[in-house]
Amino acid sequence: MILPFTLRINTCSILSAPSNCVLITFKSGSPRTVSDSRSKTTCVHFHRQRIYTEPALHLDGQPIPVNGEAKFLGVVFDSKLNFSSHVKYLKKKCLKALNLLRVVGHTDWGADRATLLKLYRTLVRSKLDYGSVIYGSAKKHVLRALDPIHHQGLCIALGAFRTSPIKSLYAEAGEPSLEHRRMKLAFNYVLKLKSLPRNPCHEVVFEAPLSDFSAVTKDWDAEGANKLHEVLPNLGEDLHRRGEGAGRKLETAMCRLRVGHTWLTQSYLLKNEDQPFCYACDSLYTVQHILIECPDFQDTRKKYFSITDLYRLFREVDLSRIVGYLKDLGVYGKI
Template identity: 35%
Template sequence: MILDKKLKWEAHLKHVRHSSQSGINLLKTLSNHRWGSDVQTLLLLYRSLIRSIIDYGSIVYDSATRSTLKMMDSIHNTAIRTALGAYRTTPTESLYCESGEPSLYLRREYLSLSYAARISGNHNHPAYNNVFSKRFNNLYARRSRITHPFYQRINLYISKLSPNYSFSTHKKVLAIPPWTIKSPICNLNLPSLDKSVTPPQLIQCHFQVLLSNIPMYTQIYTDASRSEEGVAAAFVTTNSSHKFKVNKFGSIYYGELFAILQALKHILEYDIQNSSVITDSLSAIIGIQQMYSDNQILMNIKEAIYAISRENKNNIFLWVPSHVGI
């Protein structure tokens, strides 16, 4: 990167614009409407040859003025317009929609948040104290027009996601040695039945046979769902049902694991001697079977399984296909 005395980044961005010109010329050549490449290939070339140059150091030069950063916008828009074969008068928003490419402002915001998230769990990272610093917050709050440092921009991006959102800067370490935890009992016999060709009634009969082998076990059904409002999880017993709202930005996999964790806590709280946790998430069962994992919620599940075994309780995990009436 080219540094200037006042860190205005004009020299560096001019160098980036010059370096990207050869890639744009290649796109113009290959976009010939008679023998040229298809749109997806041209966009792939853009991401490889041009956007990669723009991305390099973008979280640093994001502190440049808006007028200076517009030099990059012209490269970005010209390359996408060439790849799509769009008119010069086509609105930039339409270009972004058709190509699936975000604006460079959103791209820099995404890369900045990705970098902050990557180092948030490592307190020994050289840049940790600078990225998550709260120095001079009042100063920058009063003088919004001055150039904000990286950590101030990160706080601004996070507040746009959610006012109460913050990076988790504490990485959990499993308190119990993984090799001392007994492998959970998991019954995966039902996956041998292909749901697409097997009648639901037959799968239900097989499931009832499985339950007949453990007649004294309390059945706990877990599930999760995702909507525009976020992820929800729940577990149901013969006597009660429990619902939970999970992290708005969580995945359905996280929701399934969260429901299983709450079911295990229920087993410990109500001192259930024999229990079967029934889920339709095969990936969750496979994750629980793994001895080593750095997934935080899987660690919590392993600790709950360890606590259940320490109290000489019996627990089994059953997998059932989804949407078969079980």
């Protein structure tokens, strides 16, 4: 397959080649003739063969260099089409964009979570989305290199503790995993393609059945042991809206309490220590134990609320009363 591209040339000629194809890109900005761009023209030979011969192509009598990869419209195409080079390039770009989130995302005085999530979606997720319909065909172990970017971005925006379970971050932020996000964008492309029957991809795409659209919900339903699942059994509920406008510190504290991972209860993982026990009753020290279970905190708890399950606690009790209870125990600053 030979695909010559310029800003003024929009042609595509396909040659029969059972297991080989070639991408030729002309990188000059606005050439008057094809011969003017031969010094900026490269060729990538796509193949899966172990023993092969590079194509000998010429442009205006000059040989076209054959490269192992080439960037076209922001996507790096490598000769094996495994997109590992593009994923490395994309990860490097996104890590730079995350630095801005770190600057404005301090858990005490930073921007609110709504603003930080918008920044993440604009500066980082948009880069991950671009071209995902193409590079999403890469192997899973290649694509998994991008997952830490997604997790770091959500963790910074939410102010969640570093040990927070990944599935809890997704549920708390209302964001799908990158795998499900790529699936959604692919579905969007399929729906658009449905209205374009003359598109060369139309027949190929619609020969295969569509996958189940409820994959995200099923994935979350399987997280029965997840601490946040007890608080948020159904995805899509905006519990965080109860704390909007109350300041970054309160938003961060409520997020960590809902997820069940705080500095007080989970820092032992970072310090490589044993899990702590409650100093009052010698039970495992968890968020649930502190909020609703510990019998030694019962008298203090009754001054602020009498609810005994986390699901109702984060829906019916005013957040200021939860904060007051934790301050009375002297643990709010350690959330």
